[in-house]
Structure formats: structure tokens, C-alpha cells
Amino acid sequence: MLIARAQDLPAVRMENGASQLMVHGQPFLVLGGELGNSSAGTAAQADSILPRLAQLHFNTVLAPVAWDQIEPVEGQFDFSIVDHWIAVARQQHLHLVLLWFGSWKNAFSEYAPAWVLSDTRRFPREISAEGLPLEILSPLGEQTAACDSRAFAALMRHVHDEDATDETVLMVQVENEIGFLGPGGRDRSAEANRLFQGPVPAELSCSLAAHRSELPQGIAAAFNPAATSWPAMFGSAADEVFMAWYYGRFVSQVVEAGKKEYALPMYMNAQLPAPFERAGEYPSGGPYPATQPVYRAAAPEVDFYAPDIYWPDFEQWVERYQAEGNPVFVPEARLDAATSNALYTLGEARGFGFSPFAVDSLPVADAPGPIGPRLADVYEALGKMSGLILQAQEKGAIRALVLHESSPRPTRTLALGGFLFRASLSRSWPARNLETADGAMMVMEAAPHEFYVLGSGLSVTFLRDPDVDNQQAGIASIEEGWYGDGRWVTERRLNGDQSDQGRELLMDPHAFHVYRVKLYTYGGENLNR
Numbered sequence: 251m252l253i254a255r256a257q258d259l260p261a262v263r264m265e266n267g268a269s270q271l272m273v274h275g276q277p278f279l280v281l282g283g284e285l286g287n288s289s290a291g292t293a294a295q296a297d298s299i300l301p302r303l304a305q306l307h308f309n310t311v312l313a314p315v316a317w318d319q320i321e322p323v324e325g326q327f328d329f330s331i332v333d334h335w336i337a338v339a340r341q342q343h344l345h346l347v348l349l350w351f352g353s354w355k356n357a358f359s360e361y362a363p364a365w366v367l368s369d370t371r372r373f374p375r376e377i378s379a380e381g382l383p384l385e386i387l388s389p390l391g392e393q394t395a396a397c398d399s400r401a402f403a404a405l406m407r408h409v410h411d412e413d414a415t416d417e418t419v420l421m422v423q424v425e426n427e428i429g430f431l432g433p434g435g436r437d438r439s440a441e442a443n444r445l446f447q448g449p450v451p452a453e454l455s456c457s458l459a460a461h462r463s464e465l466p467q468g469i470a471a472a473f474n475p476a477a478t479s480w481p482a483m484f485g486s487a488a489d490e491v492f493m494a495w496y497y498g499r500f501v502s503q504v505v506e507a508g509k510k511e512y513a514l515p516m517y518m519n520a521q522l523p524a525p526f527e528r529a530g531e532y533p534s535g536g537p538y539p540a541t542q543p544v545y546r547a548a549a550p551e552v553d554f555y556a557p558d559i560y561w562p563d564f565e566q567w568v569e570r571y572q573a574e575g576n577p578v579f580v581p582e583a584r585l586d587a588a589t590s591n592a593l594y595t596l597g598e599a600r601g602f603g604f605s606p607f608a609v610d611s612l613p614v615a616d617a618p619g620p621i622g623p624r625l626a627d628v629y630e631a632l633g634k635m636s637g638l639i640l641q642a643q644e645k646g647a648i649r650a651l652v653l654h655e656s657s658p659r660p661t662r663t664l665a666l667g668g669f670l671f672r673a674s675l676s677r678s679w680p681a682r683n684l685e686t687a688d689g690a691m692m693v694m695e696a697a698p699h700e701f702y703v704l705g706s707g708l709s710v711t712f713l714r715d716p717d718v719d720n721q722q723a724g725i726a727s728i729e730e731g732w733y734g735d736g737r738w739v740t741e742r743r744l745n746g747d748q749s750d751q752g753r754e755l756l757m758d759p760h761a762f763h764v765y766r767v768k769l770y771t772y773g774g775e776n777l778n779r
């Protein structure tokens with residue numbers, strides 16, 4: 251059996267405001283993609299999907315591992331499919347993040363084995379407000395927690411034995427988008443009702459009271475530490491807090507069992523509420539910003555919580571999870587907005603990874619596709635520049651912004667290295683019609699007055715940052731090219747009409763490029779002298 255030394259294990263940490271995933275002791279940028287739900291159920295699918303994703307410049311694939319496939323008969327484990335995925339990923343120089351579809355996947359329990367689902371006495375279901383059993387296992391089921399934990403521990407032991415030296419598998423997501431779905435937002439089984447009428451466990455109330463000043467709004471407003479019962483302590487949030495606590499306790503047991511075997515970073519993902527949805531319309535008690543303090547008390551073994559962001563307010567959701575102290579990793583996001591959101595996640599939020607959903611549906615690299623920046627091109631450039639990006643993240647020398655036709659303002663500005671970068675969506679010349687509905691850029695300071703700008707769909711003007719001095723800024727040069735093997739290669743120098751006579755960086759409206767921009771300053775007086 252191979253023994254992994256603790257200091258070699260992948261680990262997640264925060265470094266000077268940057269989220270980092272350490273792999274073999276070095277920070278690693280996850281240029282990821284999650285597979286569709288039915289894309290990793292056979293070994294053969296690995297042979298067709300993984301080489302294609304490697305060709306599309308992904309470096310990490312998030313792949314489900316289903317409980318019903320690894321333990322079809324109680325106590326008998328079959329890891330042949332997982333083994334093949336790990337072997338093919340390794341051949342393709344890809345990493346994997348395994349998604350443990352155990353007792354819950356999108357609230358429901360479809361991935362639990364039939365021997366679990368058919369025995370509702372041993373593995374109780376949640377009960378709806380109408381008194382009907384749901385196709386959702388109850389987190390109060392002691393045998394359910396024991397069996398899910400046993401299967402997960404067996405998986406982690408196996409991955410350890412197969413992979414602890416190579417570290418092809420970087421992290422594990424435990425369960426998927428958990429929470430109670432149904433009116434009322436709480437399990438109404440006799441056991442749940444009994445516990446709900448009883449006192450709130452002291453571990454929870456004491457932990458919340460100790461962190462009272464930091465509680466997020468959703469829970470702070472409801473929390474009454476002097477009360478003892480769930481309804482009295484949490485008011486209208488009681489049903490959801492109750493579910494969060496018991497889901498958290500269940501997952502804590504699973505994670506603890508898994509980490510005893512192989513302590514990879516383990517995180518939970520969340521199906522985010524839509525505006526005006528109520529608990530139970532979205533999975534009630536999932537790991538949301540408002541329930542974070544409950545999860546931290548219930549499941550301290552979970553390394554972090556991550557949002558699956560399909561809503562348009564991508565940036566706000568990243569910020570809400572960040573504000574709760576989570577390192578930034580987006581395990582699922584819309585594929586059609588991936589190019590912009592990847593730049594935002596890695597550049598502005600200084601996250602360690604981004605992973606849109608259903609990436610196995612992408613066409614092969616050279617297939618004709620819709621006009622627009624292609625994720626493969628973005629990932630290729632980010633991969634070549636990952637060393638620079640990781641350093642810039644740690645130094646705080648990286649920013650990013652995204653603009654849409656529907657953005658509230660037509661321009662957005664970011665400040666970096668003594669300059670302001672003012673961006674607006676690309677327009678045609680001379681008609682000035684919008685040429686794209688979306689634009690995004692990541693900006694990195696390479697040296698004083700020298701920047702790499704990665705993106706598409708924007709026109710950018712440069713101003714001296716008035717907080718630094720009262721000089722003015724000019725463009726010394728703009729080059730389009732690429733960075734690789736530690737050096738910059740210029741393909742085109744942009745000037746004349748292509749730089750608006752030296753006044754703007756005019757990014758390609760439809761294709762992703764890397765630009766190197768050198769700026770100069772003139773006039774003014776240094777206010778800092």
C-alpha cells in the first residue's frame with residue numbers, strides 16, 4: 251500500500267487574499283469542466299471524453315462517482331469504472347475532482363443503491379407536508395449515514411491506494427446540491443417533528459452565539475440566543491436552519507470517514523435560490539451563505555463551500571461565498587457564459603478554479619462553432635500563463651471585469667499598477683454599433699507600466715490613477731501575441747486604425763486574444779513626493 255505523506259496531499263489555503271489549491275506543494279490553477287450527469291457511467295466514456303477535453307485545454311475534469319455503481323450489492327465494492335477514469339485522466343495529463351453522488355444529488359436520492367432505496371424502514375425517507383414519503387433519504391437515518399459513510403470511506407481508501415503518489419485526483423465534492431425540496435421547507439417525518447419540538451442542540455446555539463456579530467443577514471435577523479426551541483430561536487428561518495443542521499451532521503460523518511482514509515480537500519456545492527424563491531422551492535437547508543454558520547458548527551471537517559452559479563448575478567454569488575471565508579472555486583456554471591466568468595473568477599476573485607457544466611458537450615477543437623471567444627482558446631492561454639497568473643494572484647497584481655449589453659452602466663473601470671483601465675463593449679467603426687453583447691478582460695501587471703490583457707469584446711482606454719499622482723497616461727505600444735515557455739511572442743503590433751490612432755486597445759469583438767500593453771506617463775507632479 252502506498253502511503254502519502256501529509257505534507258504532499260493536495261490542500262486548499264488562502265495566501266494574501268488569493269485562494270490556492272496546492273498540488274505537490276505548488277499552487278495549481280484548475281481550468282476545469284464538469285461532465286454531464288450521464289457521461290461518466292461507463293469506463294468506455296472515459297476513452298472518448300477525456301482525450302477530447304485534454305485537446306480542448308482543460309486541465310481538470312469534475313466527474314461523478316455514483317454510490318449505486320460502486321456498491322450495487324451491500325458490502326461489495328466495484329471500483330473498476332473509477333479506476334479506468336483515473337488511468338485515462340493520468341495518460342491525458344488531466345486531473346480529476348470526484349463528485350460523490352451518495353445519498354443526495356440535486357436534493358433527490360436517485361444515486362443511492364436499490365438495496366437502500368427499497369428498504370424504507372432501515373433507510374427512512376423525508377416526509378412531505380402532506381404526510382407522503384419523498385424520493386429523498388432523510389438525513390436523520392442513522393443507518394443511511396453509516397452506509398453512505400462506509401461506501402465513501404471505501405472509495406477514498408481505494409483512491410488513496412491507486413493515486414496518492416500521482417495526485418491525479420485533487421479534491422472530492424461530497425454529495426451534490428443537498429436540501430429538502432417541498433412546501434414548508436422541512437422534513438415532516440415523526441422523528442423530524444419530534445426533534446423540531448425539542449431543544450436546539452447546544453453545539454449549534456453556542457457556536458452561533460459565539461459568532462453572533464459575524465452572522466450573515468438571513469440568520470442574524472432571526473436568531474434569538476435566549477430561546478431553546480427551534481421555532482423560538484430561529485423564527486421564520488427555523489425549518490431551514492433545522493434542515494441545514496441535520497444535513498450538516500450527516501455530511502460531517504461522511505467526510506470524517508472519508509478523510510480517515512485519504513484526507514483530500516472535501517467541499518460541498520449548492521443549488522442557489524432564484525430571486526423570491528422560498529425554502530423548499532430551492533433545496534431548503536443547503537449550504538448557502540445564510541446557512542454557513544450552521545454548517546461550520548455541524549460539519550467542521552468540510553474544507554469549503556462552493557456555489558453552482560447559473561444565475562446572471564455571477565459576481566455577487568462569488569462575493570457572497572467569499573465573504574463567508576470560503577476560498578473561491580466555482581464547480582458549476584453556465585457553459586455559454588464560461589469565457590467571461592472564468593476570467594472574473596480567476597482574475598478578479600483570485601479563485602483557484604472554475605468549472606462550467608456539461609463540458610463533454612463542447613465540439614472538438616477545430617469544429618466550426620458559433621462566433622465568439624471559445625473556452626478552449628481561453629483555457630489554452632490561461633494554461634500557458636498559469637505560472638504568471640498564480641504569482642499575480644498572490645501579489646494582488648491581477649484584476650478582471652465583465653461587461654454585458656444589459657449591464658447597468660456602459661463602462662466599467664478597474665485600477666491596477668497606477669493606471670485605470672476603462673472598458674466599454676466593442677463597437678463598429680464608423681457606425682458605432684455594438685459588435686458584441688458581452689466582453690471580458692483579465693489584466694495582469696507584468697512589470698511597471700507593462701500589462702498583459704486577456705479577453706475579447708472590449709475597447710479599453712487608459713488613464714493615470716489620480717490616487718497615485720496627477721500625471722497623464724499614454725499608450726507606448728500594444729502587441730497581440732501569446733505567452734509560453736516563459737516568454738512573450740508578438741504576432742501583431744496594433745497601431746493606426748487598430749488602436750484608434752494610439753488611443754485605445756481595441757480587442758477583437760469575437761475571438762479571445764492576449765495583448766501586451768505598455769503605457770507611459772507624462773506631465774503632472776508626483777503627489778507622493
Ligand code: DGJ
Binds near residue numbers: 426582607
Ligand atoms: C446542478 C447539478 O449539480 C448538476 O448535476 C446538473 O443537474 C445541473 N444542475 C443542471 O443540469
